[in-house]
Amino acid sequence: MKLYRFITGPDDSAFCHRVSLALSKGWQLHGSPSLSFNTATGLMxxxxxxxKEVDGKDYDPDMKLGEQ
Structure with missing residues (x-):
């Protein structure tokens, strides 16, 4: 089964750490990163x-993708 996640957050080191953590757990980058400016908060x-490919499991909408 192939799982998909879209990680989002402010453009800061915490976002980079979240992506790095996912990569360390076997997730692979899919496509280019995206950036958008939030005019209400003034943040990028x-x-x-x-x-991520996961063998031996069936998809369940209740699964916590970040824990896979």
């Missing part, structure tokens, strides 16, 4: 899609 927001 980032997004990065990641995917």
């Amino acid at each position: 927001n980032c997004g990065q899609a990641v995917t």
Whole structure:
């Protein structure tokens, strides 16, 4: 089964650590990162899609993707 996540957050080191943690757990980058400016907060927001192949499991909408 192939899992998909889209990690989002402010453009700061915490976002980079979240993506790095996902990569250390076997997730792979999928496509280019995205950036958008939030005029209400004055912050730049980032997004990065990641995917992961998981054998021996069936998809369940209740699964916590970040724990896979």
